[in-house]
Amino acid sequence: MIKRWTVAAQTLQHALASGLALSTVWVSTQIPAAAAPQDQDEPAQDITVVLEQGQQRARFRIAVPDPDTSAAAPRTSVASLDLTTVLRQDLEASGVFSVQGPEQLSVLSLTGDRLRDAPLYQSLGNELLLESAVREEKGLLVLEGRIFQLSGGETILGKRYRGGYELSRRMAHTFADEIVRYFTGRRGVALTAIAFHSDRDGLTRGGDPRREVYLMDYDGWNQRAVTAHESMSMSPAWSPGSDAIAYVTYVENELVSIYSVDVRTGAKTPVVRSGGFNSSPAFSPDGRKIAFARTVGGGNTEIFVSHRDGSNLVRLTNANGIDTNPAWSPTGREIAFTSGRSGRPQIYVMGAEGTDLRRATFTGDYNDGAEWSPDGARIVHSSRRSSGTSFDLALTDLTTNETRLLTAGVAGSHESPSFSPDGRRIAYQTTRSSRTGTDTQIYVVELAGGGHRQLTRQGHNWAPDWSGYLE
């Protein structure tokens, strides 16, 4: 044991020397009651996700054995095993790694000596080994994680994290994101969050349908309400800094207005409460403006933009048909939205000042819910099937206007897609697991091919919006 720690210290120094500073996690945000684990994988055979010339992304193969807990106190032992499980799930969910855990590794006669064990790990096809060591120090949990290249035996990444026991998932997420960054140049999304709205709180006191805006971690954990208006509060939209969420609310009775909630403090501020009907808010990428749909005379909705506080209201569209559901391009120079001006809802793109209008979708007679890919080249949206009763997720290339269905043949209706900030996966609402056809839940699918993971199970859940990177 002593010998092992000496080696560990050296490898950590090695990591330091190669410019990988040891990180410390001190997080003091309020941690709401954790939800039940909701991250079961599902078989992936029923999806047609073909993005990059039909190629599924090749993955790094990494072994992640359980840490040695023989000398640990019971609660440290439990925490370290949990933390390592989260690490495995994060790495597998990243789409970058193919992970082997204790189950697959149990066929090996491991000695505990890494150099001797390396060929054994390799015999199962692994290229990398992630060793985690978790201990308690002054009441805090300390995670030390190292990644070894099995062929050369070299440590290529070493990190240390420290925090309260309640932060163990967060420590694992932080480490997983760093590992993904090391191997792809782009940070993982294990620390991001998904906003949505839910009817899980039942009815209002007056017996009317109730919707509240909720938040969950990217893996479905930690589901918690961020509104409690006891009204219908819907269609959450993250601010680019992920510090606020705009949403539509019926809390002012006949005036459908847009509010904003500060994610940290829970403070709610009315943003747009004039006119009669305001919906579908979307923050501009610089966080200074909000685009939304708003009724003008005769009940026709048009796209408007205002400053973030609701001032400086400017109308962008003017058509005798419904215009709604705006989405800013990543540069903020363009806005995609849905318009019924051709008779059927189709997605259009215009400049952020309302000029240079062009139609984006030509396949299918009902397209709505555009969201831009982080690179701005494509939009993901809902596209109604010819049966007229359900929707597919679809990707439309904004250069060629070619539309590709992502869920062709998958039973159920799939709507309201939202990209993860790394562009690798999509959260969406779907009735795919519903016997009655109405049980709407939030799922995540990896674009490069992979399983659909169900994130919500309680009540009905709609309109997922993926946060940016959380700082």
Added chain:
Amino acid sequence: MNRKWIALASTWIAALLLVVGCSGGKQPEPAPIVEEPEPVVAPVVVKPPPAPPVMDDEKPLWDEDVEAFNDATRDPSHALYGLIGDVYFEFDKYELKPEARERLAKNARFMREHPRKVFRLEGHCDERGTNEYNLALGERRANAARSYLLSLGVPAAQMRTISYGEERPTCMTHAESCWSQNRRAAFYLASELG
């Protein structure tokens, strides 16, 4: 209980004011007979006048209980059924069909006859569109009904519109038999003009 009395009282006070204020109007309501309140402890209750002859020996429901009125107009077995009614739309459409115009003409008559009654016009959709687009479509449907009522002489002050999109279906089966009932502009008596 107290609140209900106060509401009732204010309703009648409002009715009284209306009659006083509009004595030269076209369709004066029957003059209410106002008795002095009992000189006992609060609340101050203005006793209602004799009811218009809608239902024997009862006060008109629309003055009494908004909820009960809204239920009654939707209950085929009730005497008030159809006094005011909802209108229905084609799939993905917000244009008024001929039968919708007929229905709205009847609604307009009742609304003009009761000029202090404010109605909430709710736009609804079936479940087959997207939630977001349906919110806008419901708004359009409620406003299509409102515009037609305006053209029939119903004052704007008597109408408020709201869209619930597909969030509040009235019928839950996943078939056209239900969808056609859900694609509607629903009329609800909401309040009294202040």
